[in-house]
Amino acid sequence: MELFLSACVPRLCELTGQRQCIRDASRYATIALRTGIHPKIVSSRLGHATVAFTLDTYSADIEDLDRDAAEAVIGLFLPSSARGLI
Incomplete structure (x- = not known):
């Protein structure tokens, strides 16, 4: 049932012109991606x-996504005392 709803609700919102639903989907995507x-x-x-469509559509809303990814990789190679220097 969840799969059916997740596939149909955005399309139904689009077809019926329910802008609030579309804003809610955008809000969900942004928050979900930000929280990892x-x-x-x-x-x-x-x-x-x-997935490419999702990332193309919503990753622009998350300006710090690239910075967070870079910091995560740096954390793999540098000790915590040196992380703030970069």
């Missing part, structure tokens, strides 16, 4: 055909 939920899960819940 895997993009595949977010894409699936929104009923998108591909």
